[in-house]
Amino acid sequence: MGQAPLTPAQYDRYRRHLNLPEFGVEGQRALLGSSVLLVGAGGLGSPLALYLAAAGLGRIGLMDFDVVDVSNLQRQVLYQTADIGKPKVEVARQRIQALNPDVEVTLHAEQLTSENALEIFAPYDVVIDGTDNFPTRYLSNDACVLLGKPTVYGAILRFEGQASTFDASRGPCYRCLFPEPPPPGEVPSCAEGGVLGVLPGMIAMIQATETVKLLTGIGEPLIGRFLHYDALEMKFNEFRFQKDPDCPLCGDSPTITELVDYEGFCGVPAVEEAPAFGEVSASEVQARLTAGDDFLLLDVRRDDEYETARIDGSLLIPLDQLESRLVELGEWKDRRVIVHCHKGGRSAAACALLSGAGFADISNLVGGIDAWSLTIDPEVPRY
Amino acid sequence: MEVQIRLFASLRECLPQELRGVTTLELAEGASVVDVIEHFAIERRLAQMVLVNGVQISRRFEERQAHKLAAGDTVSIFPPVAGG
DSSP: OOOSOOOHHHHHHTHHHHTSTTTHHHHHHHHHTOEEEEEOOSTTHHHHHHHHHHHTOSEEEEEOOOBOOGGGTTTOTTOOGGGTTSBHHHHHHHHHHHHOTTOEEEEEOSOOOTTTHHHHHTTOSEEEEOOSSHHHHHHHHHHHHHHTOOEEEEEEEBTEEEEEEEOTTTSOOHHHHOOSOOOTTSSOOHHHHOBOTTHHHHHHHHHHHHHHHHHHTOSOOOBTEEEEEETTTTEEEEEEOOOOTTOTTTSSSOSOOSOOOOHHHHOSOSSOOOOSSEEEOHHHHHHHHHHTOSEEEEEOSOHHHHHHOOOTTOEEOOHHHHGGGGGGGGGGTTSEEEEEOSSSHHHHHHHHHHHHTTOSEEEEETTHHHHHHHHTOTTSOOO | OEEEEEEOGGGGGGSOGGGTTEEEEEOOTTOBHHHHHHHTTOOGGGOSEEEETTEEOOSOHHHHHHSBOOTTOEEEEEOOOOOO
């Protein structure tokens, strides 16, 4: 923690902190002597970076390798329209330094991997998880537990968010709640599922508050508590949870003792590359069917879903069997293939898989069979 | 007996959109959270965090089956969420 005395300029800048008896000069010196790493400089990372910089953190590390996209601007408040196409961490550094020159900024414009995680995390006091994908979340949690570091968790989808503080040395970790990554394509990302633009601000402020508390030692951290926020109901719910003795990482008999990359079995890439496949609407698929176009309509849902509702003429290969049954699709390698699932998430994963396997003309049915039921054929039951 | 169900995040899609994941379920006496998970056909790795009346239930299958629900209980299921 920082021991350097505050300068007169710092007395002026942090006056409102210094006036808090619980915080005072010691609290401010602690912040100025601390370092945090923001994993992800997106919806959560943007307000986190701004508020932590304003609060007077000594060093902020920013980890993100993305560039600013126009669709980010609805919620990622670090960036402006003129920043489109620029590397996020570069823009973020300029914003932070313009806001508060006391803050030293370290950039990590790279993807988090099992190879680099421990080395990158090691110098930081707290790691803040604001990433947008499961492989990075699990890797980030695992690295923090192995290094004995606290991590401040936040996640968002649509109109709701969650936050907690994990510190395996005195409470549960992320894997005590969610030991395993979800199956491929079963959980939509914000890109697929949407997110209310103001939502990440709310969750990020909980994370920022937790971070300041951890670094200054004031208050009660969210350790062992899971905070859920519903924007539509405007309600917070808190759930208490314990360290799980069966946790594969921090439990009594851990089975995870070193870092591994989860990209393979999460099925969701940590790198959001431009997809090498197109998108079609339900009405376009109907037009092609009516016109007798040459194409394969591939359904990648489960057998039981297929029994419940199907589009006539589709071929069922559940996503978890697709890789091993590619040979059945050999004749379609150079012909048009349109893939669908329930709502478009799993079929996007299937499109990526087919594209990677060399299929030339792959499209995802936007909204899946649910869109088909809604807009084309109400006889196909929704579920 | 009737129990309250609260499904969160992507699991809200198990119910019609207007319900936003909230409903009541009529279950036989002696039913457990396993019956609720099976009723909605929720994949095992999406039903890792299950609470009854706000208290987390072990994810061990035997313990989940042994935890009998009572009329008026609230079962909440949170899937993992990745968005940021």
